[in-house]
Amino acid sequence: MPAEHVVDQARSDLQQVARTPGVAKPDALLVADGVRRSFGGVNAVDVEHLEVQRHVITALIGPNGAGKTTFFNLMTGFDRPDTGTWLFDGTPLSGVAASRVATAGMVRTFQLTKALARMTVLENMRLGARDQPGENLFTALVKPVWAPRERAITDKAMSLLERFKLDTKKDDFAGSLSGGQRKLLEMARALMSDPALVMLDEPMAGVNPALTQSLLGHITDLRDSGTTVLFVEHDMHMVRHISDWVVVMAQGQVVAEGPPAAVMADQAVIDAYLGAHHDTDLGDDALLEEGGVIDAEAEAEADAEEKKP
Ligand SMILES: Nc1ncnc2c1ncn2[C@@H]1O[C@H](COP(=O)(O)OP(=O)(O)OP(=O)(O)O)[C@@H](O)[C@H]1O
Numbered sequence: 001m002p003a004e005h006v007v008d009q010a011r012s013d014l015q016q017v018a019r020t021p022g023v024a025k026p027d028a029l030l031v032a033d034g035v036r037r038s039f040g041g042v043n044a045v046d047v048e049h050l051e052v053q054r055h056v057i058t059a060l061i062g063p064n065g066a067g068k069t070t071f072f073n074l075m076t077g078f079d080r081p082d083t084g085t086w087l088f089d090g091t092p093l094s095g096v097a098a099s100r101v102a103t104a105g106m107v108r109t110f111q112l113t114k115a116l117a118r119m120t121v122l123e124n125m126r127l128g129a130r131d132q133p134g135e136n137l138f139t140a141l142v143k144p145v146w147a148p149r150e151r152a153i154t155d156k157a158m159s160l161l162e163r164f165k166l167d168t169k170k171d172d173f174a175g176s177l178s179g180g181q182r183k184l185l186e187m188a189r190a191l192m193s194d195p196a197l198v199m200l201d202e203p204m205a206g207v208n209p210a211l212t213q214s215l216l217g218h219i220t221d222l223r224d225s226g227t228t229v230l231f232v233e234h235d236m237h238m239v240r241h242i243s244d245w246v247v248v249m250a251q252g253q254v255v256a257e258g259p260p261a262a263v264m265a266d267q268a269v270i271d272a273y274l275g276a277h278h279d280t281d282l283g284d285d286a287l288l289e290e291g292g293v294i295d296a297e298a299e300a301e302a303d304a305e306e307k308k309p
């Protein structure tokens with residue numbers, strides 16, 4: 001079936017799903033059960049059950065400190081839970097190291113970009129390739145074995161850099177890129193391993209408004225080419241604009257989930273946000289109809305201001 005039909009089917013299947021926290025999905029790619037993580041008495045993550053539908057864009061939202069990043073860390077092997085199991089495409093991944101999680105097809109980007117500043121853009125991309133034969137001592141000694149593969153990795157890196165309009169920067173140090181370009185580089189690097197699920201932690205934070213439209217396009221393109229996307233975002237206009245499903249976390253728990261418009265109108269969601277900050281803009285549909293100027297930079301600045309002690 002062509003990718004667009006698969007995506008349309010996955011999206012229409014979601015219409016039948018009840019708006020209940022932890023509800024089962026028709027075709028779940030990621031299924032988490034009883035995942036808990038506490039830090040010194042604070043339950044950072046306390047997810048009873050969560051399913052992420054394959055082939056759609058799911059937004060994970062919630063106030064600061066809700067546990068969104070910790071949940072990403074746990075699922076991708078960057079942190080260990082106190083309890084809990086999860087299946088990725090039917091394979092248990094609890095206790096599996098981050099590199100093996102990536103090999104299994106689940107990659108994530110970081111809220112604070114982890115591009116290696118003193119490596120070039122192209123070198124950063126090459127790090128995203130899975131099982132590089134050059135890393136194995138034996139094959140490293142047998143150049144003819146890995147040279148073609150190395151070339152294939154470089155070719156793939158270059159085509160992704162072109163897609164993200166970073167090809168002219170391939171020899172620049174990642175540290176010289178703007179915040180938005182680093183976000184793009186991180187997303188491009190995540191795609192080097194052809195993941196089935198990409199988890200993006202605040203892809204728009206700190207991104208110049210000039211780049212936000214193209215970032216949105218990259219995210220919807222990912223879905224339309226068959227990649228499942230789970231992203232964390234505070235910009236509710238963006239969440240409404242591109243997500244097929246929204247999951248709301250508060251104090252570590254999933255408190256609501258459903259289609260974007262329904263979730264934003266949900267009293268539990270409004271309460272979860274208003275409990276944290278009173279001025280949260282849950283998104284205005286009218287803005288989107290006009291083409292909606294999404295000012296992520298201003299939002300990020302406001303966010304940074306808010307986080308100051
Ligand atoms: N390594 C850590 N050590 C101690 N506490 C932590 C650690 N990581 C997270 N926490 C705490 O766990 C809770 C959840 O944090 P987390 O970063 O997951 O929230 P978040 O939803 O991503 O927030 P934000 O929207 O601000 O990024 C917070 O109370 C945070 O202070």
Ligand SMILES: [Mg+2]
Binds near residue numbers: 069070
């Ligand atoms: Mg976070």
